[in-house]
Amino acid sequence: MTPFELRDYQQQVVEELRHSYATGHRSPLVAMPTGAGKTAVFSYISLQSAAKQKRTLILVHRKELLLQASRSLDRLGVRHGLIASGFSWMPYPTQVASVQTLVRRLDRLDWEPELIVVDEAHHVVPDNTWGKVLSAYPRSRVLGVTATPCRTDGRGLGDVFDDLIIGPTIAELTERGFLCPTKIYAPPIQADLTGVRMRAGDYAKDQLAQAMDKPVIVGDAIDHYRRLCPGVPAIGFCASVEIAQKVAVEFSSAGFKAASLDGTLDSATRSHLIDDLGSGRIQVLTSCEIVSEGTDIPVVTAALLLRPTQSLGLYLQQVGRVLRPAPGKSHALILDHVGNVMRHGLPEADREWTLEGEKRRSRKGESEEKPETVRQCPKCFCAHAPQPTCPNCGHRYVVEARRLEEVRGELIELDKAAIARQRKEEQAKAQTLEELIELGRKRGYKPGWAQRYWKARQSKRQQWGQAHG
Ligand SMILES: [Zn+2]
Structure with a gap:
């Protein structure tokens, strides 16, 4: 067997996973940024599982990912079958499956995994193909891995997974x-x-x-x-x-x-x-x-x-x-x-x-603006974390000229004012109530905001009409 070394943070994730199962969770989700080596982590888990002769299913949704998982298992010496169009059944305890193929073969397949590893787990919705495969094996443990533990619409994955294990951040890895x-x-x-x-x-x-x-x-x-x-x-x-x-x-x-x-x-x-x-x-x-x-x-x-x-x-x-x-x-x-x-x-x-x-960082008030997290240089268009000069071309932001001890506070105040102006313009552009509702949703406001804003605008217009009509 190939010697296999996990990086320290990968080892930590594996330990947290063990703890998660040991404390009664059935389907933990591991979130690790792209490049952190989530394939290494789930291959390692599969290796451990294979060593105990446990039936393990690795679920992926594209041919490229299927082959990638397969190569990773090969390197570890884990013999496995592939459930995908063009491959015939091989009776190994470890299987890598294309979710689309497996969902079609569910009723014919006389094999039940004890552990299901779900790659790119943010795709799972209870009633889509992924969800169907998971619900076909209600007794299996599940391990989800993803770089982005949220769905396209921003919702979380709590309806499928019952524990969240967070790996290192992009900043740490960098x-x-x-x-x-x-x-x-x-x-x-x-x-x-x-x-x-x-x-x-x-x-x-x-x-x-x-x-x-x-x-x-x-x-x-x-x-x-x-x-x-x-x-x-x-x-x-x-x-x-x-x-x-x-x-x-x-x-x-x-x-x-x-x-x-x-x-x-x-x-x-x-x-x-x-x-x-x-x-x-x-x-x-x-x-x-x-x-x-x-x-x-x-x-x-x-x-x-x-x-x-x-x-x-x-x-x-x-x-x-x-x-x-x-x-x-x-x-x-x-x-x-x-x-x-x-x-x-x-x-x-x-x-x-x-x-x-x-x-969300701050939900204290609906009108509260997000703190500035990105600044853009007007000279070279470099976008960067807020700081007094552009790290790319050295452009000094105007506010720097002010008294030094005031700089930090000033920066935030000025930028807030600019953001607030921009937001007002956005609001003014919204012509219909529907557009306002959409805008409110994008900003994470409570549903009542658009209605209140709309009403206020209507009554202002009426007053203006009465005064000038
Ligand atoms: Zn610049």
Whole structure:
């Protein structure tokens, strides 16, 4: 058997897991950032389980992840079967299954796992394919692993998992050299999302695709890539498959080696494209959804964010693709053309996860503004944690000129005023009650806010009408 060493924090997660089961939990969820090595953790658990001849099922949802888990088990000498189209049943105690295949074979399969490991566990909803597989085995223990313990709509996973084990943070992993520090550029946003509705917690895909399908946006992305990091391996996250294809064509016309990747391609072509990105034969690989998860190519250095999202989970999955360290890679570059960093905070921001989703920092008052977490340099567009000068170009923020002892307080006050102004403008733009309700929901206000604001506005207008009519 291959010797297998867990990193100290992985060992700690394993111990916390043991404690969780020992104290009566049936389905703990482990949250570890991309690059922390969650495959190593669940492979180790599977190895232990296999050593005890326990039937273990590893559940994944894409061919790439299936093969990745399989390779990891091979390295540990864990013999296993694959439950996926094109593979026949092998009677090993450890099985790696594609959730789509397994859900179709549930009634034919005369095999019951004692432990189910769920990779990318944020996908589980009680009544989707994942949930169906879990409920087919009510006696099994479950272990969920994910980098983002929340669903696309921001809800938590407490209806599926009963304990949450939090691994190290992105900031810790970066400090220890397990992840790359980030450099973020957020050029002025070219996309106009006015009128794009929300659906299931994120922008409605069709309307979003329409808003993002603009030559000026692609042109801007190409300009910045050329200026900031020409030729470095990059992934472009786009709002639709069609846009991903167009963006790749435009990058090619601009002289870069580019291609797009989507679910219509067969898995061999997909893995070729990913290999080509790793080897430099492709410089920019664009995609709508497929590369958000599970593609681990450390040399990929730049993330081109071209898909606005309200989903914190999706944002973190996307930027997570470029955080792995590689020889010669000093920074991960995030070129955010759509405001996702401002919307969700820096990738390494400390987030308080619970089984109910991300805990909101302050809910004291509805009107209370979030503290400033991201500052953007007006000169070089670098987005960074608040500090008096831009870490990229050295630009000094104006407020620095004031008396030093006042600086900290001033910064917060000034920025709060700016944010409040921006929010007022946003509110004024909302034309209908429905739009106000949506705005309120985005900001995490209580449902009554929009109604109260709407009423107040109506009565103001009436008064104005009476006075001037
Ligand atoms: Zn700057």
